[in-house]
Amino acid sequence: MQARFLRGFWKLTWLETKIFTREPMGFVGTLVMPLVVFIVLGRAFGAPRPLATTKLELPFNAAILAAVLIAISAVQSLVAIISIYREGGILKRLRSTPLSPVTIMGAQVVVKLVFTVISLTLLMLAGRRLFPGVMQVNVFSFTGAVLLGTLSILSLGFVIASLVPTARFAQPISAALIYPMLALSGLFFPVERLPRALAVLAYLLPTTHAVALLQGVWNGSGWGAHWMNVAALLVLFAAYTALSTRVFRWE
Numbered sequence: 001m002q003a004r005f006l007r008g009f010w011k012l013t014w015l016e017t018k019i020f021t022r023e024p025m026g027f028v029g030t031l032v033m034p035l036v037v038f039i040v041l042g043r044a045f046g047a048p049r050p051l052a053t054t055k056l057e058l059p060f061n062a063a064i065l066a067a068v069l070i071a072i073s074a075v076q077s078l079v080a081i082i083s084i085y086r087e088g089g090i091l092k093r094l095r096s097t098p099l100s101p102v103t104i105m106g107a108q109v110v111v112k113l114v115f116t117v118i119s120l121t122l123l124m125l126a127g128r129r130l131f132p133g134v135m136q137v138n139v140f141s142f143t144g145a146v147l148l149g150t151l152s153i154l155s156l157g158f159v160i161a162s163l164v165p166t167a168r169f170a171q172p173i174s175a176a177l178i179y180p181m182l183a184l185s186g187l188f189f190p191v192e193r194l195p196r197a198l199a200v201l202a203y204l205l206p207t208t209h210a211v212a213l214l215q216g217v218w219n220g221s222g223w224g225a226h227w228m229n230v231a232a233l234l235v236l237f238a239a240y241t242a243l244s245t246r247v248f249r250w251e
Contacts, residue, residue: 008098008099008103009099009103009106009107012099012103012104012107013107013110013111015107016081016107016108016111017111017114019081020077020081020111020115030070030073030074030077030112030115030116030119031115031118031119031122033069033073034066034067034069034070034073034119034123035066035119035122035123035126037062037065037066037069038062038063038065038066038123038126038127039126041062041065060187060188061187061214061215061218063123063127063137063218064187064211064214064215064218065187066123067120067123067142067146067149067214068149068182068185068187068207068210068211068214069182070116070119070120070123070146070150071116071146071149071150071153071154071207071210072153072178072179072181072182072207074112074113074115074116074150074153074154074157075112075153075154075156075157075160075174075178076170076171076174076175076178077112078108078112078154078157078158078161079157079160079161079164079170079171079173079174080167080170080171080174081108082108082158082161082164083161083164083166083167083169083170084167084170086167086249086250086251087166087167089251091104091250091251092250092251095250095251101245105158109151109154112150112154113147113150113151116146116147116150117143117147120142120143120146124139124142137217137218138217141217141222141223142214142217142218144223145210145213145214145217145223146210146214148210148213148230148233148234149206149207149209149210149211149213149214149233150210151233151237152206152209152210152233152234152236152237152240153206153207153210155206155236155237155240155241155244156205156206156236156240157174158240158241158244158248159240159243159244159247160173160174160177160178161244161248162244162247162248162249163247181205181206181207181208182207184198184201184202184205184207184208185202185205185207185208185210185211186202186208186211186212187211187215191203191208203232204236205236206232206233206236206237206240209229209230209232209233209236210229210233212226212229213226213229213230213233216229
């Protein structure tokens with residue numbers, strides 16, 4: 001039974017990988033757009049320096065912005081693909097197979113996380129080549145923080161995917177819901193500056209805690225100093241996953 005589950009899971013994951021690489025918006029958005037944003041901002045304003053003693057012209061960390069954009073692009077791709085599958089009856093056919101819902105949705109998550117790592121690797125390589133001496137962040141710790149943030153944001157993506165009526169509206173609806181989360185994340189200005197109601201909303205969003213954790217890792221304070229953000233990401237992942245199992249529509 002377990003061997004059959006693994007075979008089905010990896011076959012579906014490989015199929016989803018091939019589909020993802022053929023989907024221009026998701027593939028380019030995940031691999032290319034964050035890298036371009038990072039390079040353009042780094043060239044224009046100077047690359048972010050960990051533990052910097054001088055004030056940068058750029059009021060936010062371009063590398064963290066690019067990392068969050070990787071996660072957001074993965075979510076947009078997830079919403080678009082699920083909407084296309086639902087409208088085309090593919091989700092319904094998959095649901096009727098012996099594959100469990102966990103296997104079907106898990107394959108989507110694995111593909112998105114793999115391409116997140118690839119995109120982040122390209123980002124780090126570009127940073128070290130174009131901005132020598134400034135990309136001194138702990139690669140494994142930073143990658144782990146990006147993956148945890150992406151996983152938590154993806155769980156919210158499944159909830160959004162359940163709300164999208166048709167594939168035509170997948171991109172605009174997901175963008176309208178996700179990009180304001182970036183604005184409230186604390187990357188551009190402290191969350192404490194927001195009105196009370198928006199600040200409460202911000203702390204209920206995974207992007208806020210992902211940005212706080214990424215900034216902590218980048219500045220060298222590490223995971224221990226941001227255990228509350230780690231816990232929040234895990235709790236939000238569990239909460240949004242539980243919600244998506246209730247509202248997710250297969251047809």
